[in-house]
Amino acid sequence: MTQRRDSAAGAPDSSGAVVISVDAMGGDRGPSAVVEGIAKAHRADPELRFVVHGRETEVAPLIARHGLGNVCTLRHAGGVVTMRDKPSQVMRRGSDTSMWSTIESVRSHEAAVAVSCGNTGALMAVSMLRLRKLPGVDRPAIASFWPSFNPTRWNVMLDMGADVRADARDLLTYGLMGASYARNALGLTRPRVGLLNVGTEEHKGNAELRAAHELLTQGQERGGYEFIGFVEGNDLPSDRVDVIVTDGFTGNVALKTGEGTARMAARLLKEALSSSLMAKLGALLAMKALKALSARMDPRRANGGVFLGLNGTVVKSHGSADATGVAAALNLAARLARSGFAERLAARVASAQPPGQDARSGEASNESAK
Numbered sequence: 001m002t003q004r005r006d007s008a009a010g011a012p013d014s015s016g017a018v019v020i021s022v023d024a025m026g027g028d029r030g031p032s033a034v035v036e037g038i039a040k041a042h043r044a045d046p047e048l049r050f051v052v053h054g055r056e057t058e059v060a061p062l063i064a065r066h067g068l069g070n071v072c073t074l075r076h077a078g079g080v081v082t083m084r085d086k087p088s089q090v091m092r093r094g095s096d097t098s099m100w101s102t103i104e105s106v107r108s109h110e111a112a113v114a115v116s117c118g119n120t121g122a123l124m125a126v127s128m129l130r131l132r133k134l135p136g137v138d139r140p141a142i143a144s145f146w147p148s149f150n151p152t153r154w155n156v157m158l159d160m161g162a163d164v165r166a167d168a169r170d171l172l173t174y175g176l177m178g179a180s181y182a183r184n185a186l187g188l189t190r191p192r193v194g195l196l197n198v199g200t201e202e203h204k205g206n207a208e209l210r211a212a213h214e215l216l217t218q219g220q221e222r223g224g225y226e227f228i229g230f231v232e233g234n235d236l237p238s239d240r241v242d243v244i245v246t247d248g249f250t251g252n253v254a255l256k257t258g259e260g261t262a263r264m265a266a267r268l269l270k271e272a273l274s275s276s277l278m279a280k281l282g283a284l285l286a287m288k289a290l291k292a293l294s295a296r297m298d299p300r301r302a303n304g305g306v307f308l309g310l311n312g313t314v315v316k317s318h319g320s321a322d323a324t325g326v327a328a329a330l331n332l333a334a335r336l337a338r339s340g341f342a343e344r345l346a347a348r349v350a351s352a353q354p355p356g357q358d359a360r361s362g363e364a365s366n367e368s369a370k
Contacts, residue, residue, distance in 0.1 A: 017048065018045075018047060018049065018112060018337045018338060019049045019050070019051060019110065020048060020049070020050050020051070020111055020113050020115055020330055020334065021050075021051045021102045021103075021110070021113065021114045021115070022034065022038060022050050022052050022053065022102065022114075022115050022116075022330070023053055023054070023098045023099050023115065023116035023117065023118055024052050024054030024058075024059045025053070025054040025055065025058075025059075025077070025080045025081075025097075025099075025118070026080075026081060026098065026099060026116045026118025026119070026123075026319070027117030027320070027326070028083075028117070028319045029320070029321070030058075031054055032062055033322050033326060034052075034326055035052070035059065035062040035063060035066060036066065036323035037322075037323040037324070037325070037326025037327045038050055038052070038066070038068060038072065038326070038327075038330065039066040039323075040323055040326075041326075041327040041330035044327070044331065045331065045334055048071070049071050049072075049073075050068075050073070051072075051073045051105050051110060051111050052072050052073065052074050053075045053077050053098040053099075053101040053102045053105070054074075054075075054076075054080075054098045055077070055078060055080075055098075056074060056076040059074055060074055075101050077096060077097055077098040077100070077101040078096055079094065079096040079098070079100075080097060080098060081094060081097050081098070081099045081100075081119050081122050081123075082119065083119050083319060085119055086121075086122075087119075087121040087122045087124070087125035088125070090119070090122040090125060090126060091122075091125050091126065091129055094122070094126065098118075099116055099118050099119075099122060099123060099126055102116055103123075103126050103130045103131065103312075104130060106131065106312040106313070106314070107131055107312065112333075112337035113314070113315060113333040113334075114127075114312070114314045114315065114333075115315045115317060115329050115330055115333050116315075117316075117317040117318065117319050117326065117329075118319070119319075120142075120316055120319075123307075123314065124142075124162050124316075127140075127307055127310055127312070127314045128140060131314070132311050133311070134309050134310065134311060134345070134349055134350075135349075135350060136349045136350060137173055137177075137309035137310075137349060138170055138173070139159075139162070139163045139165070139166060139170045139173075140162055140163075140307055140308060140309030140310055141159035141160075141162050141174050141178075141248070141307075141308050142158060142159055142160040142162045142251075142306070142308070143156055143157065143158035143160065143177070143178055143181050143305065143306050143308050144156070144157055144158070144255065144305040145157075145185075146244070146258070148236075148237045148238065148239060149238060150239045150242065151239075152187070152242075155236065155238075155242055155243065156178050156185070156191075156242065156243045156244070157178075157236065157243075157244040157251060157254070157255075158174050158177070158178050158181075158243075158245065158246075158308065159174060159247060159248040159251050160248065160251040160252055160255050160305055161248045161249075161251060161255070163247075163248045164248045164249035164252075165248070165249075166246075166247035166248065167208055167212075168208050168212040168214075168215055169212075169215065171195065171208075171209075171215070171216070171247070172212060172215040172219055174246075174308075175193045175195075175219070175223065175225065175227070175243065175245045176219065176223045176348060176349055177345060177349065178191075178193065178244075178245060178308070179191045179193055179223055179224060179225035179243055179348075180341075180344060180345045180348045180349075181243075181308060181345070182243050183224075183344075184335075184341045185332070185335060185336065185339075186242070188242055190224060190225060190226055191226070191242040191243050192225070192227075192228050192241050192242045192243070193216065193225045193227050193228065193241070193242070193243045193245060194227075194229065194231030194235060194240075194241040194243070194244055194245065195209065195216060195227075195231065195244075195245050195246070196230075196231055196233070196244055196246035196250060196251075197209055197232065198232070199230065199232065200231065200232060201230070202229070202230070204230060209230075212245075213229065213230065223348070224348070225243070228240065228241055231244060233254065236254065236258070273290075306332070306336070308345065309349075311342075312342060313333070313336055313337070313342045315329050315332055315336075317329035
């Protein structure tokens with residue numbers, strides 16, 4: 001069941017190594033894409049170590065094929081969570097699954113971060129059950145990168161679908177967590193936070209959004225962010241905001257709309273560039289620029305939604321991710337682990353609570369709450 005767990009050549013518990021817990025069975029492409037992604041991530045960052053969870057008969061040969069025996073520990077888990085499984089079923093009967101085992105490695109502090117390509121609802125349910133919510137967080141959120149014109153080339157948006165509901169205080173918490181994520185993942189000192197609405201005027205939107213606007217305005221100093229007010233859908237890729245806050249229903253619709261529009265634009269461009277001899281010649285002359293555009297817009301580079309608001313860090317990879325996408329999610333997980341993101345996020349959320357609301361708030365200083 002375990003492959004060279006204590007190998008001197010570099011086992012997951014090697015001193016100073018970043019250890020990532022990986023669900024090998026959750027993706028649409030199966031464990032082969034996940035293990036190949038591990039190999040890519042390790043080539044880019046040899047300090048990484050992995051605890052890999054899945055069926056030993058399927059995963060062990062793949063680890064051996066890629067020569068990863070010295071950097072991977074295999075945890076056998078016979079059960080697999082499918083995309084059709086209901087979260088409630090997984091919570092009741094999923095303790096033998098690779099997804100459950102992956103989260104347990106973070107809960108037991110064997111690994112710093114968990115990564116899975118599996119069922120989003122089930123992964124969030126298991127993560128909440130086993131890791132529990134941070135004090136001060138009522139609803140965890142999923143944060144994702146959104147391509148933008150900012151110098152970092154990315155904005156952060158949340159919630160992307162963890163919970164379709166969000167009241168004013170939830171949206172304030174999303175702003176706090178999103179700003180912390182932007183500081184640690186994008187290196188921003190004071191992120192600009194915007195609240196997604198149907199217009200930028202302060203009287204626009206429902207009562208809940210207007211109440212959230214007031215809370216986000218009041219929380220700027222405690223939260224270490226700049227609140228720029230309401231933003232609209234066309235601001236998602238703009239350079240006037242770094243963190244976009246919304247409820248999970250709106251965020252998920254925006255995400256799927258953006259992905260669908262990008263695929264449509266790519267298809268139409270390809271058809272246009274191959275429609276005639278002159279178009280093909282023009283495409284040939286512009287090949288370098290087209291490749292650069294394709295690389296910048298490649299959704300695999302932004303693969304990895306992060307569950308925020310839990311006692312541990314969980315990265316959700318796209319279910320259809322190939323090896324390149326899996327490697328991107330693993331690299332993101334490694335950056336967050338090295339930054340001490342989980343501890344910083346907990347400290348930031350605690351320090352930003354109103355006095356007396358959270359008993360832990362006095363334990364966190366502003367210096368530690370990056």
